[in-house]
Amino acid sequence: MVDHVLRLKLALLASAFRPGVALARTIGVLLLAGGVGTGVIWLSTQVDVSLETHRAALVIVATAVSIGIAVAPLSAGLGSALEPRRFAAFPIAPRELALALGIAAAIGLPAVLAALLGISLERAWAGEPSAVAAVAAAVLGAISIVIVSQYLVVVGDQLSVSTAARRTVTAIARTVIVVALASAVVTVAVVVVDSSDSATQQLVATAGVLANTPMGMLWAAPGSELAPMVARLVAGLVMVAVLALGWGVIVARLLESPQRTRADIARSSLGWFDLVPATPSGVIAARSLLYWTRDPRYRFVLLGLPLAPVIMMLAFAVAGAPLPPLWLLPLPVLALFLGWFSHNDVAYDHSAVWLHVAAPFRGSADRWGRAVPPLILGVPIILALSPLLALWSGVDDVLPALIGTSIGLLLTGLGVSSVSSAIGAYPAARPGAGPFDQPPSLEARAGWSQALSLLAIIAFMAPTLLLVWWGLSDAQWFTVAGIAGIATGVGMLVLGIAAGGRAFRRRAPELLDLMLRT
Amino acid sequence: MSKPTARPTAKKPRAKRPAAPPPPPPVVLTVSGLSKSFGQSRAVADVDLEVRKGSIFGFVGPNGAGKTTTLSMVTGLLRPDTGTVVVAGADVWRDPTTAKRSIGVLPDRMRLFDRLTGAQMLYYCGVLHGLDRETARSRTDDLAVALGLDGSLDRPVRDYSIGMVKKVSLAAALIHSPAVLVLDEPFESVDPVSTAQAVELLRRFAAAGGTVVLSSHNMNLVERVCDAVAVIVGGRILASGTLDEVRGAQSLEERFVELAGGRVAVEGLEWLTTFSD
Numbered sequence: 114m115v116d117h118v119l120r121l122k123l124a125l126l127a128s129a130f131r132p133g134v135a136l137a138r139t140i141g142v143l144l145l146a147g148g149v150g151t152g153v154i155w156l157s158t159q160v161d162v163s164l165e166t167h168r169a170a171l172v173i174v175a176t177a178v179s180i181g182i183a184v185a186p187l188s189a190g191l192g193s194a195l196e197p198r199r200f201a202a203f204p205i206a207p208r209e210l211a212l213a214l215g216i217a218a219a220i221g222l223p224a225v226l227a228a229l230l231g232i233s234l235e236r237a238w239a240g241e242p243s244a245v246a247a248v249a250a251a252v253l254g255a256i257s258i259v260i261v262s263q264y265l266v267v268v269g270d271q272l273s274v275s276t277a278a279r280r281t282v283t284a285i286a287r288t289v290i291v292v293a294l295a296s297a298v299v300t301v302a303v304v305v306v307d308s309s310d311s312a313t314q315q316l317v318a319t320a321g322v323l324a325n326t327p328m329g330m331l332w333a334a335p336g337s338e339l340a341p342m343v344a345r346l347v348a349g350l351v352m353v354a355v356l357a358l359g360w361g362v363i364v365a366r367l368l369e370s371p372q373r374t375r376a377d378i379a380r381s382s383l384g385w386f387d388l389v390p391a392t393p394s395g396v397i398a399a400r401s402l403l404y405w406t407r408d409p410r411y412r413f414v415l416l417g418l419p420l421a422p423v424i425m426m427l428a429f430a431v432a433g434a435p436l437p438p439l440w441l442l443p444l445p446v447l448a449l450f451l452g453w454f455s456h457n458d459v460a461y462d463h464s465a466v467w468l469h470v471a472a473p474f475r476g477s478a479d480r481w482g483r484a485v486p487p488l489i490l491g492v493p494i495i496l497a498l499s500p501l502l503a504l505w506s507g508v509d510d511v512l513p514a515l516i517g518t519s520i521g522l523l524l525t526g527l528g529v530s531s532v533s534s535a536i537g538a539y540p541a542a543r544p545g546a547g548p549f550d551q552p553p554s555l556e557a558r559a560g561w562s563q564a565l566s567l568l569a570i571i572a573f574m575a576p577t578l579l580l581v582w583w584g585l586s587d588a589q590w591f592t593v594a595g596i597a598g599i600a601t602g603v604g605m606l607v608l609g610i611a612a613g614g615r616a617f618r619r620r621a622p623e624l625l626d627l628m629l630r631t
Numbered sequence: 632m633s634k635p636t637a638r639p640t641a642k643k644p645r646a647k648r649p650a651a652p653p654p655p656p657p658v659v660l661t662v663s664g665l666s667k668s669f670g671q672s673r674a675v676a677d678v679d680l681e682v683r684k685g686s687i688f689g690f691v692g693p694n695g696a697g698k699t700t701t702l703s704m705v706t707g708l709l710r711p712d713t714g715t716v717v718v719a720g721a722d723v724w725r726d727p728t729t730a731k732r733s734i735g736v737l738p739d740r741m742r743l744f745d746r747l748t749g750a751q752m753l754y755y756c757g758v759l760h761g762l763d764r765e766t767a768r769s770r771t772d773d774l775a776v777a778l779g780l781d782g783s784l785d786r787p788v789r790d791y792s793i794g795m796v797k798k799v800s801l802a803a804a805l806i807h808s809p810a811v812l813v814l815d816e817p818f819e820s821v822d823p824v825s826t827a828q829a830v831e832l833l834r835r836f837a838a839a840g841g842t843v844v845l846s847s848h849n850m851n852l853v854e855r856v857c858d859a860v861a862v863i864v865g866g867r868i869l870a871s872g873t874l875d876e877v878r879g880a881q882s883l884e885e886r887f888v889e890l891a892g893g894r895v896a897v898e899g900l901e902w903l904t905t906f907s908d
Contacts, residue, residue: 383751391764396755400744407746465742468803470708472759473731544742545789618727622710629741 118213157233168336169320175332181293183262187286197367207365231255247335253349254331260356277387393474397482405486440505448519452526456533456566460541470621477614480531495519510588517595524602528609535616537562540631656684665714676866689857690846697866698846735809745789760807774802793820814845850884
C-alpha cells in the first residue's frame with residue numbers, strides 16, 4: 114500500500130516537469146525554493162551562535178521560514194492530489210493510508226526545504242556544547258513542518274467549498290509566505306546593518322516571544338539554558354507525537370464523513386461578482402474591476418502610471434535638479450493621475466450605460482462602484498511605497514505628509530471625477546478599441562473637461578500643498594499637512610460622490626444620448 | 632398555439648351579451664402628448680397610447696417612423712420635449728426611480744457590457760434592480776433554460792451572435808419580473824425556434840398579468856402574438872386599438888401598407904428588366 118502511494122507521489126512530481134505551461138511554473142517554484150534553500154544554508158555558515166543577536170535572529174528566521182514552508186503547499190492553489198478523501202473509495206485501512214500519506218508527504222519540495230532548514234540549524238550549532246540538542250531539535254522541527262503542512266492542505270481543502278473560497282485560501286497562503294520571507298530578510302538585514310542596542314533588544318525580545326510558541330520553541334531549544342532546553346525538546350517531541358496521532362484520527366474521520374457539497378458544482382463562478390456584496394454599488398465595482406483588468410483602454414493607465422513618475426524623475430535628473438528631495442514627487446503625481454483618470458469614466462461604457470439609466474438605483478451607488486478600482490489599486494501602492502520614498506528623499510519626518518498628500522490627491526481626484534464624469538463627459542475611445550486608439554471625434558469640451566477637472570483637484574488640495582511647502586522649512590507642519598490631506602481627500606470623495614450621484618441621475622438620459630451620437 | 636385564435640373569438644360571445652360586460656383590465660401604461668424633435672425634424676409628434684394590463688401590445692411602423700424614439704422616451708432613456716408617460720401609476724420622468732422598478736427594457740442597438748459573461752450580465756442586471764444574490768442567480772438559471780441560453784452563459788457576451796445578444800437582453804429585461812416589458816425589435820435576427828420559445832415566454836408572462844409592449848417589422852408575428860396594435864408613421868399614431876379594430880377585414884400587413892402610404896408604383900427602373908446578357 115505504502116509503495117503504491119509513494120509511486121503515485123513520484124508520478125505527480127514527475128508530471129510537473131512535463132513540457133507545457135506548467136513547466137514554467139515549476140521552474141519558477143524551483144528557483145524560489147532553491148533561493149530559499151541556498152539562503153538558509155548560507156546563513157548557517159555565517160551565523161555566530163556565541164553572539165546574542167545572532168542567536169535571536171536565528172530563532173526568528175527559522176520560525177519565519179518554517180511557517181513559509183508549511184504554508185507553501187496551500188499556495189499552489191491546486192488542492193492536493195493526495196488529499197485523504199480521494200482514497201475513500203478504495204479498500205485501504207485508514208491507519209495504513211495515514212502512514213502512506215505521511216511518508217509520501219516526506220517526499221517533495223516542502224519536505225526538502227524543511228530538511229535543509231533542519232540541517233542549517235545543526236550546522237549553526239556544530240562544535241558547540243548543545244550540538245546534540247540541535248540535532249534533536251532539527252529532526253523534530255523538520256518532521257513537524259511536514260505534518261503541519263499536511264494538516265493545512267486538509268483544512269484548505271475543507272475550506273475550498275467554492276472557486277472564490279479556494280482563490281481566497283490560495284491568496285492568503287501566498288501572502289503568508291511573502292510576509293514570512295520578508296520578515297526573515299528584514300531580520301537578517303537588521304543584524305547586518307544595525308548593531309545598536311535598541312535593535313538588539315528588539316530582536317532578543319521578539320525571539321524570546323517566539324521561543325515560547327509551538328512554532329519557535331524547537332528552533333530556540335539549542336540556544337536555551339539546560340532546563341528550558343530540555344523542556345522545549347520534550348514539548349517538541351510531544352507536539353510531533355500528538356500531530357502524528359492526530360493525523361491518523363483525521364484521515365480516519367475524513368474517510369468516513371461525506372464530502373461537503375460544493376455549492377458551485379452546477380453553477381459557474383461569477384468571478385469578481387462572487388466577492389462583492391449583492392448591491393448596486395457592489396456589482397458596479399465588480400464590473401469596473403473586470404474592465405480595469407481586461408479592457409485595453411484601461412490597461413493604458415496601468416502601464417502609463419508607473420512610467421510617468423519614472424520619466425519625470427529622469428527628466429529632473431538630466432536637468433541637474435537636486436535628486437534626493439525629488440523622490441517625494443512620484444507618489445503624489447501617480448495619485449493625482451490615478452484619481453484624475455476616472456474623470457470621463459462613463460464615456461468608456463459607451464451606450465452600455467443604458468443599463469444604469471434604466472435601473473432604479475441611487476446615482477451615488479454608480480459613483481462608489483466606479484471609484485473602487487482606483488482605490489484598491491492606489492491606496493496600497495501609496496502605503497507601501499511612501500516609507501521607502503520618504504527615506505530616499507532624505508527629508509526628515511516627511512512620511513505623514515507624503516502619505517497624506519498622496520491619499521488626499523487620489524481621493525480628491527476620485528471625488529472630482531465623480532462629478533466631472535456626470536457633467537463633463539466627452540466621447541472616448543469605444544469599447545473594444547486598443548489602448549492608444551483615439552475617440553472618433555474630439556470636441557473642444559474634451560479639452561475643457563480634462564483641464565478643469567485637473568485644475569479642480571489641485572485647487573482643492575492647494576491648502577495641503579501649502580502646508581507641505583511650510584513643512585520643508587519647519588518639519589512640524591508635515592504632520593498637519595498629512596492630516597489635512599487625508600481630511601480633504603475623504604471630504605471631497607464623499608461630497609463628490611454625493612454631488613456626482615445626483616448629477617448622474619439628473620443627466621442620465623443626456624449622457625446616454627451623447628454616447629449614442631458618437 | 633390555440634391562444635392567439637382563442638382571444639379574438641372570445642370577444643364575440645362577449646358582444647352578444649351586453650348585459651354583463653366584464654370590466655376591461657386597468658390601464659398600466661399611459662402615454663399622452665409625447666413629442667420629440669431632433670433639430671428641425673420632428674421625430675415623434677403628439678403620441679398618445681394606452682396599454683392595458685395583461686395585453687401584448689404591438690408597435691409597428693416603417694423604418695424611421697419613430698418607434699425606437701417613442702419607446703426610449705417611454706422607458707426613461709430619452710428625455711421627451713413634451714408629454715407624460717405613466718407606468719403603473721408612476722410618472723417615468725417625474726418619479727423615475729419608482730417607475731423604473733416596474734419596467735423591463737430591451738432597447739434596440741445599444742451596447743451591453745460585453746466583456747461580462749452572460750451569467751455575469753444577468754446577475755448584474757438583477758442586482759441593479761434590487762434582487763438579492765440567491766434570487767438573481769436562480770432566476771439567471773431559470774431564464775437561461777427558458778430562452779435556450781444554458782451552455783452559453785459562461786462565454787463573454789462579446790462572443791455572442793446578434794440573436795444570442797437579443798436573447799440575453801430579453802432575459803436581462805425579465806429578470807426583475809417587471810409589470811411592464813418594453814421590447815424594441817426583440818425578434819430581429821433571432822432564429823425561429825428561439826422566437827417560438829420567447830413568444831411562449833411572453834404569452835405566459837402576459838397570462839399571469841404582465842404587460843408587454845413590443846415593436847416589430849414582422850407583421851405576421853405581430854398578428855400572431857399581439858392582442859392590441861398601434862401603427863406609427865412619420866412620428867404620428869395613425870391607428871391604435873385591438874388587433875381587430877386596427878386591421879378590420881384585411882390582414883395586418885395589408886392594412887399597414889395602406890396606412891404607411893400604400894404601394895408606390897415602381898416606375899423608372901426599366902433598366903432593371905433589360906438584362907445585360
